[in-house]
Amino acid sequence: MLAPMEDVTDTAFRSVIAKHSKGKGGEYVTFTEFTSADGIVFADEKGQRKLRKKLQFEESERPIVAQIFSATPEHIRKAADLVKELGFDGVDINMGCPDRAVEKQGAGASLIKDPKLAQEIIYAAKEGAGCLPVSVKTRIGYEKNELSEWLPTLLETRPAAVTLHARTRKELSKVPARWELIKEAVAIRDSLCSQTLIIGNGDVQNIEHAQQLAEESEADGVMIGRGIFGNPWGMSNYKPTLEEKLEALIEHTKLFEKEFTGTKSFATMRKHFSSYVEGFSGAKELRMQLMKCDMAKEVEKVIRGYQGL
Numbered sequence: 459m460l461a462p463m464e465d466v467t468d469t470a471f472r473s474v475i476a477k478h479s480k481g482k483g484g485e486y487v488t489f490t491e492f493t494s495a496d497g498i499v500f501a502d503e504k505g506q507r508k509l510r511k512k513l514q515f516e517e518s519e520r521p522i523v524a525q526i527f528s529a530t531p532e533h534i535r536k537a538a539d540l541v542k543e544l545g546f547d548g549v550d551i552n553m554g555c556p557d558r559a560v561e562k563q564g565a566g567a568s569l570i571k572d573p574k575l576a577q578e579i580i581y582a583a584k585e586g587a588g589c590l591p592v593s594v595k596t597r598i599g600y601e602k603n604e605l606s607e608w609l610p611t612l613l614e615t616r617p618a619a620v621t622l623h624a625r626t627r628k629e630l631s632k633v634p635a636r637w638e639l640i641k642e643a644v645a646i647r648d649s650l651c652s653q654t655l656i657i658g659n660g661d662v663q664n665i666e667h668a669q670q671l672a673e674e675s676e677a678d679g680v681m682i683g684r685g686i687f688g689n690p691w692g693m694s695n696y697k698p699t700l701e702e703k704l705e706a707l708i709e710h711t712k713l714f715e716k717e718f719t720g721t722k723s724f725a726t727m728r729k730h731f732s733s734y735v736e737g738f739s740g741a742k743e744l745r746m747q748l749m750k751c752d753m754a755k756e757v758e759k760v761i762r763g764y765q766g767l
């Protein structure tokens with residue numbers, strides 16, 4: 459699975475990944491950036507346009523799941539109904555985001571501390587989603603490992619899948635992901651005779667590493683996040699050349715500009731430059747030049763200059 463990552467896995471990047479990974483035989487499920495269900499209900503016209511951009515996708519990206527968040531079941535129900543109308547293949551509820559603004563609303567990782575509300579939100583999503591599968595992405599606990607209590611609470615609602623980031627909210631990404639706890643989660647699921655899929659997440663380097671972790675943990679699937687940065691082929695076993703990566707960066711930048719001019723700052727693309735441009739002679743200098751670019755044609759000019767074209 460391709461993880462939902464704010465200001466990273468937008469439709470531009472997802473489309474580039476779909477082209478290159480599926481073109482090389484990759485098979486995976488992709489997720490949107492997380493989208494506020496409260497915003498879907500209350501946003502004005504300008505806000506709605508921005509939110510709908512997050513929920514924009516191309517057919518090539520399928521199967522695709524929309525991730526939403528809120529602490530209000532009725533808002534989740536309405537957002538899930540919209541997700542269904544927009545033609546997504548599933549609904550995912552974020553119960554793991556540690557962002558303070560999200561937690562202040564009672565959403566994201568803070569729901570780990572309110573199991574009853576978490577259940578109400580899942581049931582509301584199911585009501586709105588109709589026949590679409592509803593899943594949850596969360597963590598192993600808030601301040602400590604709470605799998606033995608938290609996971610059964612989620613499984614009781616019969617979600618299609620639970621993706622577990624193998625760290626607590628307190629740990630953020632500051633410690634190594636504890637994949638032994640993904641195996642423990644699988645055992646808990648099996649002991650309860652649940653049909654819910656268990657998906658592992660955290661520190662996945664590439665597709666080969668994902669396959670290894672799946673075998674070791676016995677998880678039903680693995681979600682790749684930062685390991686996909688700068689490598690649209692990353693959901694397949696293909697190893698691109700430097701020239702291919704630089705061409706993909708040009709393609710990605712042009713698509714981003716086409717899709718998001720007026721709704722997202724071009725500066726958002728800069729977080730991708732260091733991932734595409736690393737590990738070769740002259741990479742640092744090329745990155746420094748790219749960081750000064752404010753539009754796609756400037757990015758292409760800098761890269762063509764590096765290539766001597």
